[in-house]
């Protein structure tokens with residue numbers, strides 16, 4: 001009886017410590033340990049790692065990409081950034097560029113990079129566009145709630161896992177929404193974004209993208 005109890009307690013302790021330090025995290029799991037690890041991210045160390053790993057080549061010096069090929073990551077929600085880096089490493093989210101970029105990173109380094117980019121000022125949206133009703137109200141008929149309900153009143157991101165949308169590159173916004181719709185991006189927990197994107201037309205996606213996005217880098221002819 002006593003042995004069983006000791007064994008049980010030992011097993012519980014082992015489980016608890018396994019949870020405290022997420023080892024590989026594939027598939028990604030939110031846990032107290034994950035949140036603690038993200039909170040331990042050191043922005044100054046992250047800046048050094050970014051330099052060393054040449055993240056600026058594609059994401060600009062402060063996380064604002066110089067062209068529209070890449071994405072903005074400045075001012076992004078840190079836990080979202082961290083989750084994406086883990087997802088690229090486990091290839092739950094596929095990108096040739098990003099798979100290479102995260103190849104040598106430890107989880108602690110990912111947390112440091114996330115703290116660094118989260119601390120950078122985001123790019124401002126182009127502005128001058130009224131929010132589409134899809135952003136503010138959604139569409140009950142299609143079981144859609146407004147994007148703002150999850151992404152924040154000003155698209156600044158919310159909670160620990162919902163990314164900021166305001167100031168994102170329009171090209172990436174459209175591309176990733178289409179990827180959610182076609183199932184090519186499938187790293188959203190519970191399939192929420194896949195469901196939402198599957199309900200929207202190309203025009204609706206373009207309209208919300210135009211509302212949230214930063215101005216295009218190259219002036220349209």
Ligand code: HEC
Pocket residue numbers: 050053054055056057058059069070071072073081084085093094095097098101102113176
């Ligand atoms: C060779 C170019 C390149 C390099 C170098 C690179 N990235 Fe990326 N990154 C990209 C591209 C392209 C995407 C968008 C891919 C996609 O659609 O999934 C991306 C996406 C991301 C995302 C997800 C953004 C979002 O909005 O979901 C994060 C976070 C990120 N990169 C961080 C980094 C960090 C940190 C480094 C350095 C360790 C880095 N990247 C190096 C090209 C690059």
Ligand code: HEC
Pocket residue numbers: 071083134135145146147148149150151161162163165168173176177187188189192193196208
């Ligand atoms: C139920 C909550 C919820 C609603 C409503 C919602 N989203 Fe999301 N969205 C999320 C979550 C969570 C993620 C992060 C997925 C992941 O982990 O990769 C996300 C990610 C995204 C991304 C990827 C950002 C990037 O940088 O790559 C875009 C774009 C996006 N949402 C657009 C929208 C739009 C447009 C709407 C409204 C039509 C919307 N979302 C409504 C929860 C929501």
